[in-house]
Amino acid sequence: MNFRTFILGLAASFGLPWLCLIVLPAMKYQQLTPVAYDKEKDGLDGFYPPAPVNGQGQLVYIREGCNQCHTQMIRPSQLGLDGWYKGWGQDQEGRPTVAVRPNVLRDYLGEKYALLGVQRIGPDLANYGWRAPEASKLHQHLYAPRSVSDWSSMPAYTGLYKLQKIQGPASNRALNLPKKFAPPAGYEVVPTPEADRLVEYLLSLKKDHPIPGQSAVAAAPAAAKK
């Protein structure tokens, strides 16, 4: 075997998977568009997926490397119990009647890079918007995770919050913190715009929209409730 056949062999053996796994799927992906719901069959209006992600908030999520510990991907039941976890979908009951549907390609449409996650050290966030507490509580969770759960291994994102001296009346945006985590007297902690964007993003995470044409199972809880 000479040099030429060697290089040709390398190019052929690597070129085939490169073409099949990367190039063709990437070209095909560009043609992926939102699909319209059928009012008759799905009982819903508009498009799936309905809205683009909150890009500004996602940038903060990306910057802080949240995906190192949080996935955004619900697996089908044969691979894991993700779909049955309490609060991991729209149904917030302890024993959901129907498993949350696994995620599909269109759920991440319009995202530059889907943050599927590196490890699952914390809970999955694909549908976090459904179970998230109100914004002020979420701010408290981000500022002092251990004020919510004392076993938490989540970092405290104090850098996203501003410690400021109370001048005049206290800010209505100031975090309501338990004593152990509260700032010194005369000071208050308020979210920066970045923290607000991050919280908006987290509250918007609802990747279990019913899929057009498959509404019989997936849309059942959505139709039943509210």
Add this chain to the structure above:
Amino acid sequence: MQTTPATSDADLQADNLRRAAIDKSVKGPVLFLFTNGAFWLMLSTLLGVLAAIKLVEPTFLAGCPYISYGRLQPAHINALVYGWGLQAALGVMLWIMARRSGQELRTGKSLMLVAGVFWNITITFGVLAILMGKSTSIEWLEMPKFVWPVLLGCFLCYAWPIARMFGRAFRPEGFMVSTWYILAACFWFTWIFITANVALHCLPSLGALGAGIDAWYIHGVILLFFVPVGVGAAYYFIPKITGKPIASAQLASAGFWTLAILGGWTGMQKYMGGPLPAWMSAVGACTGVLLLIPVGLVGLNHHLTTLGKHSAVATSPTLRFVFFGALFYPVSGLILALNSAFWTGAGLQFTQSWYSFQMVSVYGFFSMCVFGAIYYIVPRLSGCEWLSVRLIRNHFWFSVYGVGTIVIMSLVAGWQQGADLNNPEHWDQNFMNHVINSRPYVVSRAVAWALISFSNFMFLIHLLLMVAGLGRRSSAPTLLYSEHDDHASPAHA
């Protein structure tokens, strides 16, 4: 695989002179890459300690927002892969290729040094950018967008002369295993790196497919760059030091081509059950398991080559590192197969076993082989011998036990995490059990990284002394478990 032993003294003399000339021609770039790589390795292991501590106790140094786990972990991995891994690999590749092809490095030496300087400056900016909050959160490509064209250019400044050396050499027909692995590594890395960066940084948006491409990229860099360099070094040094030819040329050839054919398919099984089309992760899982074939072929070949020569493992530092590195290769293949097969992979998905695979291949296998290579190459370039047997021995034992601990603990932790995640009793509970159960494993990881940092500190000092020309002046190599005997003729030049 070796050059035929010269019969007369004159031939031997000429041969030694030729080797010395080759060594001299690559001395600058190779030593530059090794020293800078060793600095990055030191930094990476320290960041590894810190990241593990932060994962257990996030309030540690809580005042500093630059070192939260989400920034430290990518910085740790990027320093390890691009700071240490690629630099050390290029050094070893350049030296082995020059020696194997019998070519002096004629042109491009200053370009190489400039590229090396640029490489280090860019990585410094990249790692700092991750810590300062400019991470892209694309695993293994967390450094900002501007980094990759510079890295690619610098890489090509090395890869092109390496390929040219191969082209110019006298080539007998047949399979020259170590140079082929090295040439292929140059070729594959360029292709994979361009593909992944163009797809993830230049194309408009790829959504979940981008995540799949990233997983493919990580597996590609490991299997088609780090693995070939490690295997290439093992194929070069094992016969060289045991004095036996490689046991089977057929096995070597089959091991190479099965890796070449299978390596490009694997990766997307990281997101099995995810949003990617099912066939992609199925193909990845299938090849992930099938890769046991090249792993087994190479492992068998190395085993047959070292058979009956295990005493050399005890005495030669190079062979000892390379031998244990080569032992980690089957382990890495096994962990890849465990992570890939749906049967076990579903439980291990998104757990620390992912970290276990990365560390066993980049540290356990690749880095150990490269340490061995460095212990062989540096004395020939700096003109002096390693100073202290004790430093080498400590480096070896701390590295082996350290990386062994990390790999085993992460794998067991992954199994534990998977079991916790899929435990029906945890359905309606929060993540408390998962977090608390995985703590001890992360503590052991922190301790293991601390031990490795300690050993790398010794390695770094030792290497710096050697590069400064302050080594032992002797014609006999530094061997473990034997008195330095200046009358003994050098076993290998």
